[in-house]
Amino acid sequence: MPEIGQKIELKIDSLSIGGDGVGRFEGQVIFVPESAPQDLLEVEITESHKNFNRARIHKIISPSPFRRDPPCMYAKDCGGCSWQHITEDEQLRQKEQLIVTTLKKFLKVDQIPFQEMIPSPHPFRYRNRIQPHYQNTQIGFYKKRSHDLVPIDDCLITEEPVTKLWSEIQKKLSTVKRKVGQIEASIDENLKGSWRFIEKADESVGFSQVNRFLNTQLVEKVVQISKTKPITGKIIDLYAGSGNFTFPLSDANKKNQVVGVELSPTLALKFREKTLQRNLSPKFIEVYNSDVEKFLQRFEINPADFVLLDPPRIGTTPLVMRSLAQSGAAHIVYVSCHPTTLARDLEIFMTESKKSGHHYKIEQVLGFDLFPQTDHVETLVELRIDSF
Numbered sequence: 380m381p382e383i384g385q386k387i388e389l390k391i392d393s394l395s396i397g398g399d400g401v402g403r404f405e406g407q408v409i410f411v412p413e414s415a416p417q418d419l420l421e422v423e424i425t426e427s428h429k430n431f432n433r434a435r436i437h438k439i440i441s442p443s444p445f446r447r448d449p450p451c452m453y454a455k456d457c458g459g460c461s462w463q464h465i466t467e468d469e470q471l472r473q474k475e476q477l478i479v480t481t482l483k484k485f486l487k488v489d490q491i492p493f494q495e496m497i498p499s500p501h502p503f504r505y506r507n508r509i510q511p512h513y514q515n516t517q518i519g520f521y522k523k524r525s526h527d528l529v530p531i532d533d534c535l536i537t538e539e540p541v542t543k544l545w546s547e548i549q550k551k552l553s554t555v556k557r558k559v560g561q562i563e564a565s566i567d568e569n570l571k572g573s574w575r576f577i578e579k580a581d582e583s584v585g586f587s588q589v590n591r592f593l594n595t596q597l598v599e600k601v602v603q604i605s606k607t608k609p610i611t612g613k614i615i616d617l618y619a620g621s622g623n624f625t626f627p628l629s630d631a632n633k634k635n636q637v638v639g640v641e642l643s644p645t646l647a648l649k650f651r652e653k654t655l656q657r658n659l660s661p662k663f664i665e666v667y668n669s670d671v672e673k674f675l676q677r678f679e680i681n682p683a684d685f686v687l688l689d690p691p692r693i694g695t696t697p698l699v700m701r702s703l704a705q706s707g708a709a710h711i712v713y714v715s716c717h718p719t720t721l722a723r724d725l726e727i728f729m730t731e732s733k734k735s736g737h738h739y740k741i742e743q744v745l746g747f748d749l750f751p752q753t754d755h756v757e758t759l760v761e762l763r764i765d766s767f
Contacts, residue, residue: 380427380432381427384423385424387404387421387424387434388420389402389409389420390417390422391411391416391418391419394415394416395754396717397409397461397754398412398753398754399411400412400418400463400478404416407430408432409422409431409434412435412523413464415442415443415465415589416443416465416563417443417445418441418485419441421436421440421476423437439611440605443465445468447464447465448622450535451534453529453534455528457519457520457523457531459531460753461753466509467498467751474746474754475746477754477756478491478756478758481721481722482721485722485723485725486610486722486726486729491741491744492741492743492744493567493744494743494744495745496658496747496748497596497747498748498751499592499748500592501592501614502751503536503751503752504539505589505592505751506534506538506589506590507562508563509534509563510561510562510563510564511561511562512560514528514550515553515558516557517530518545518562536752538570540566541565541572548562548564553578557716561576562575563577564719581649588749593747593748593749596747597714598623598627598711601758602627602631605710605712606632608710610632610635610683610685612635612681612685613635613638614635614638614685615638615640615687616630616638616639616688616689616741617687617695617699618642618688619644619646621653622648622649622650624689625639625666626657626664626707627650629659636662637663638665639665640674641669642670642671643668647666652665671690671696672698672699674701675699675703680702680703680708681706681708682706682707682709684710685710685713686703687712687713688711689713691716692717692720693717694717694721704731704734704737705732707764709764710763711761712760712762714757714758715723715757715759716757716758718756737764739762739763739765740762741762741763742763743759743760745758745759
């Protein structure tokens with residue numbers, strides 16, 4: 380086992396969830412920040428644990444063919460983008476590998492029906508919402524693995540109307556008593572910029588997806604899947620937000636009642652406002668301002684229903700996955716922004732569905748690169764009853 384402070388030669392094999400490169404030394408897994416696949420490095424061990432180690436790059440002996448100079452001038456210090464030093468094509472390959480490897484591990488299968496990684500139309504200037512920190516009148520993000528602020532004047536992954544708010548924000552910051560905190564800056568559906576102070580870890584007020592360019596393709600894919608076979612029951616959108624998927628699903632399946640479930644009062648209110656603007660009756664589309672678990676305890680999902688769930692990064696709960704598995708809903712789509720919580724939830728679902736006598740198969744898996752320059756990735760999994 381390598382010791383803290385020891386310098387070793389290490390080849391980076393792949394990238395991990397969290398963004399670090401992964402190599403192996405004498406059977407030990409070693410995580411190395413800011414490394415790239417196929418880097419040959421001299422690294423110094425910084426942490427030693429029973430099952431893994433961490434190290435920092437001491438010297439690049441032979442750089443990866445996928446390594447590049449980060450396009451952003453702040454990337455070497457700022458903790459916002461973990462993969463700017465890696466080419467976009469390789470980022471896509473690594474994200475596919477992360478999805479497939481994680482699903483195989485949890486589901487204990489040899490093959491995953493992965494279809495494709497869909498790239499973002501814009502690898503930069505794609506985010507419509509960010510949550511930077513401030514100190515006095517300086518705005519920025521924390522350094523990697525610290526709470527030291529890296530002041531920035533621009534953010535290359537953010538849409539320009541957002542960062543053009545900086546001067547307005549800094550002017551306001553010069554007048555407030557609280558000199559340290561966090562703000563949210565975003566653009567609305569009309570591309571108008573706005574910002575607010577974040578008082579606590581509360582909900583965002585921006586788009587439900589931070590990348591509006593690729594979100595369009597993600598929504599279109601969900602709608603396309605819903606149309607592969609006529610839906611004879613309801614369409615149920617769990618974790619509906621303000622209706623990112625719900626309204627397009629309703630538009631495409633006009634004969635079906637669509638039910639959205641959203642815990643956030645703010646987002647549920649936005650959902651209701653949209654139904655009023657469109658003059659839609661609850662007979663066709665309805666939102667429940669509810670926790671998903673509580674909703675499923677009083678609302679029966681039937682085999683004829685089409686179910687979509689798009690939970691936050693922490694995934695959903697065992698109770699939700701067991702309820703869906705027991706329902707026998709013939710067609711389910713799970714959209715996730717974290718491969719590990721997705722795989723964990725699917726493992727529970729598959730185990731419970733077998734106990735319930737429902738034989739589901741994963742029809743297809745797709746990756747959407749909603750978050751270029753980072754290790755984050757959106758995954759869509761389509762589940763069907765075998766006989767469907």
